[in-house]
Amino acid sequence: MKRCPQCNRVETDEGLKFCRVDGATLVDESSPIGSESATAQLGSAVANEVHATILPYNTSANVNRAVAPTTVLPQPPVTSTTHELAKPKRRTTAIVAIAIAAVGIISAVVVISYLSRKGDTSIESIAIMPFQNQSNDPNSDYLSDGITENIINSLSQLPNLKVMARTTVFRYKGRDADAQKVGEELGVAAVLTGRVLKQGDTLQIQADLVRVSDGSEIWGNKYSRKLADVFAMQSDLAKEISDRLRIQIGGVERERLAKHATENTEAYELYLKGRYHYFKGTESDMRQATNYYQQAIDKDPNFARAYVGLADSYGTASTYLLPPNQAYAKVKDAALRALQIDDGLGEAHATWGTYKFFYERDWRGAEAEFKRAIALNPNSPDAATWYSFYLAATQRFDEAIAQATRAKQLDPLSIVANVGVAESYYQSRQYDLAIDAFRKCLELDPQNVYAHELLGVAYQKKGMQAQAIAEFEKAVQIDSSPGVISFLGWGYGAAGRADDARKVLSQLEQIGKQRYVSPYNNALVFAGLGDQDHTFEWLNKADEERNDFLVYLKCEPMFDSVRSDPRFNEFIRRIGLTP
Secondary structure, three states, rough: EEEEOOOEEEEEOOOEEEEOOOOHHHHHOOOOOOOOOHHHHHOOOOOOOOOOOOOOOOOOOOOOOOOOOOOOOOOOOOOOOOOOOOOOHHHHHHHHHHHHHHHHHHHHHHHHHHHHHOOOOOOOOOEEEEOOOOOOOHHHHHHHHHHHHHHHHHHHHHOOEEEHHHHHHHHHOOOOHHHHHHHHHHHHOOOEEEEEEOOEEEEEEEEEEOOOOOEEEEEEEEEEEEEHOOHHHHHHHHHHHHHHHHOOOHHHEEEEEEOOOOHHHHHHHHHHHHHHHHOOOOHHHHHHHHHHHHHHHHHOOOOOOHHHHHHHHHHOOOOOOHHHHHHHHHHHHHHHHHHHHHHHHHHHHHHHHHHHHHHOOOHHHHHHHHHHHHHOOOOOOHHHHHHHHHHOOOOOHHHHHHHHHHHHHHHHOOOHHOOOOHHHHOOOOOOOHHHHHHHHHEEEEEEEOOHHHHHHHHHHHHHOHHHHHHHHHHHHHHHHHHHHHHHHHHHHHOOOOOOOHHHHHHHHHHHHHHOOOOOOHHHHHHHHHHOOHHHHHHHHHHHOOOOOHHHHHOOOOOHHHHHOOHHHHHHHHOOOOOO
16 A cells, blocks of 8 residues: 555555656555554544444343343442453543544544545445454453444434444454445445554554445545544544535534533543443443443533433333332433533433333423434434334334334344334234244344244234244243243233243242332233233332333233223323323
């Protein structure tokens, strides 16, 4: 690879001796990752983090629903098989945090600036592949992962560019995948790949942008930065963004790209570690993630994105760890604080929308928040997924399917996005389509408990009792938590196996002596048995806790056995499920 010392143009044709732009003699580039002169032309840059919070798409045995991230509340330190990340010296830690933010933004700006200069209207979609960590230290993965995520989220804020979501591209992490082939699989016009090497106080980056249609390199460059010098460049980079993208984006978008998530580098590193564990998905990792979010807030009480992560964590805890009326009080506090700090943060509006939807049952308010979240970040699959859940709960099924499909297009390899489409078919009682969609979900992730559960219900509704029970039993083999066991109890009851269903009720009672068990789980089993009196008894108890699953009651097929009872419509009206 050769570089022009005058205009810094990089040429991959080894036979070329002179620059095709200014005629200068090309210089042979031979270092493994880059030279400092190659980056001098970039001018000043900014250490800015423009991350969009994404719900973690977990496939671990601890997940039994697809509508929220699997996270538990902070607890006292416990023994865990998960190793804590190595802790560098404070100064080095702070500098690395700055570098992660700055390099992500630098890379994003270079890519967009190039496309802007070229006027290449064909590049309307892109996939940012996970940057490779070449530092020979797996504990440095959060550095390369953080750079990748920052580039994704920087570009995702632009309304005219489709950007593949994190969960989809990170399925390629650790794979030596060909950029053109990946682009064809994902249906994008361009793919960005990169490598990261940290040597002492220097961070070296190699980035390459490939056109998918013919496999040609659109742009490539090498960077070398002293970590301590990166943060000083932020104001100049903000101006660079404004100058380069003046035609493509307006002032609001330019402000978002230039905005700092936090000025506290220690808080940012803690947040980045939280994200790292957040996406690993195990229960022990989720504990660490939540703790890191809280530590980030302690370092910077004005760190909006850390509050969003904490709010999402507490929201999930309401499904299996704490009564919803306790967990959602914390969701409210954290989400409101995030909005007070940054009302333009789309992820904060999406989280606030889930609070209004699941807990307050404020239908108009929830829809307004979901729409606001999508407007602020049109590339967010999570906002579209949450909105699809809301639309299904309000029985606007065509719209729900459309939003779920849109989320899947943005994040095609995400299990949650795929389950969202299948669930929309399920809730609209299009069981053949639902069965086909859930089967495809399980091809993507055979261990996804929620897909097994709802596939089982769809089978039962089609009269396929043996297949239904088999799916419920597979789910319990993966995860024996109370919520999953209650699906099996419902299946036994619906299949006429009353004794087995009552054994499940006894099992739930015993588990309840050791940990929290939602009354909704008991209501499910009694609904499967067709025991209307006990079903309403437990539904009332669930409502006393403001159980979030109740928002789906109008469209949930598992309660069809009590739908004709006059108490059902009265219950629906009383708990505010009529928009």
